Amino acid sequence: MTPITTSFFTQLRDLVFKRSGIVLTSEQEYLVEARLGGMARELGFTTGDGLIRHAIESGDDGLQVKIVEAMATGETSWYRDIHPFDLLKDLMLPELISRKADQQSLSVWSAASSTGQELYSVAMMLDYFFPETNEWDVRLLGTDLCESAISRAKLGIFSTLEMNRGLPAMMLAQYFTRREASFQISEEIRKRTRFQTLNLVHDWLPPSKFDIILLRNVLIYFDTPTKRQVLEAIWSKLNDGGYLLLGSTETTIGIADHIVPVQSSGATYYQKRGN
Ligand SMILES: C[S@@+](CC[C@H](N)C(=O)[O-])C[C@H]1O[C@@H](n2cnc3c(N)ncnc32)[C@H](O)[C@@H]1O
Structure with missing residues (x-):
């Protein structure tokens, strides 16, 4: 061309x-x-x-x-940048699970999910490390602008190349079945997730709120007013006490300063405090 x-x-x-x-x-x-x-x-x-x-x-x-x-760049991987996922496992999920023990409900939104590795990483983590939540009302939502990425996420089939990007061997062994040159995530995990197209800039966001929102590696593509608009909208969709994770090069500083970063174990998170 x-x-x-x-x-x-x-x-x-x-x-x-x-x-x-x-x-x-x-x-x-x-x-x-x-x-x-x-x-x-x-x-x-x-x-x-x-x-x-x-x-x-x-x-x-x-x-x-x-x-x-x-x-649109759909670059993604399993447990991308690992530190935020360590924080999820060691801090956010234990805290939420203990705080919500009476309610027995938990909701996670991967708000620019691409082909699904981010949300499936959380789904496998919950099953592997917090099997008690299998009895809970757990809502795992993945959304993205890109319809072809969402169709792939729904299928849960990944190439060998994709599998080699950050997936721990124990997760591969436990949650995937080989299909010729590809791997399919187990039906058990797949059916706990829901994927749908959603444009963060133009669409209405989901009506309900979430305990954890992953808004990772998408703000980098926006200008400052759009970053602010999306951050504010996403923040309004967090439950009190809920957690927001951004990509490792992304920040709220100078964009939405009331969303205060907290540093822990090599990663940054944001927690919405109730009034
Ligand atoms: C680099 S990927 C990040 C995937 C995943 N969150 C991660 O960190 O590995 C960025 C994703 O943002 C999506 N995206 C870009 N603009 C968007 C918008 N306005 N609304 C929703 N998704 C968008 C792209 O389609 C792409 O899948």
């Missing part, structure tokens, strides 16, 4: 920003060929410009969605 021209890159950038809040920088022009080349060729366009022009002029909603999804 002929490289995209600067004027069409600007149009692509505006489209992606308008629909997702994701800010593409000019250094990311190089991503266009890798991410849109296949789609352009499939639709008979020899240039990226042709694809973008057609998507914008035709107003084809489905095509615009596909382009935005292709430009």
Whole structure:
């Protein structure tokens, strides 16, 4: 595909920003060929410009969605960055489980779940280390902008390459079945989760509140006003005493200073204190 021209890159950038809040920088022009080349060729366009022009002029909603999804980075892994998951295991889950022992309910939302590894990491952790919660009312929700990522998360089938990214051997042995070149997560774990598409910038957030929200490695793609908007909206969806985890390079500082970071064991978390 002929490289995209600067004027069409600007149009692509505006489209992606308008629909997702994701800010593409000019250094990311190089991503266009890798991410849109296949789609352009499939639709008979020899240039990226042709694809973008057609998507914008035709107003084809489905095509615009596909382009935005292709430009979103879905990079993820099991127990990503490990320290926040250690905090979950050693601090947040024990505290919540003891505090909510009477209610016997627990809710976790992976708010930019990509293909599901983040939410499944929590689901396996609960089953493995806190089997008492199997009798509880546990709500595990994964949402993402990207429909193809959500479809994959729902299936719970992962390639060998994906399996090799951070999954402890004991979890592999206990929770996965080999399917030719792929691995499928156990039905037991899969059926405890729910995945659905949700755009954090434009959609209504789930009506109920959560005990733990993982909003990890998505704010980095937004500008400051969008980060603030999403953080405030997410914070309003935390129960009093609930916990928020961001990605290791993300922060509330200078964006939503009332959401105060707490450092512990090499990771940062945010806890909503009741009034
Ligand atoms: C880098 S992945 C992070 C996945 C996972 N949270 C992790 O940390 O491994 C970023 C995800 O954010 C999603 N995303 C980007 N903009 C979004 C938006 N406006 N609403 C919901 N999800 C969005 C992308 O589709 C992508 O799957």
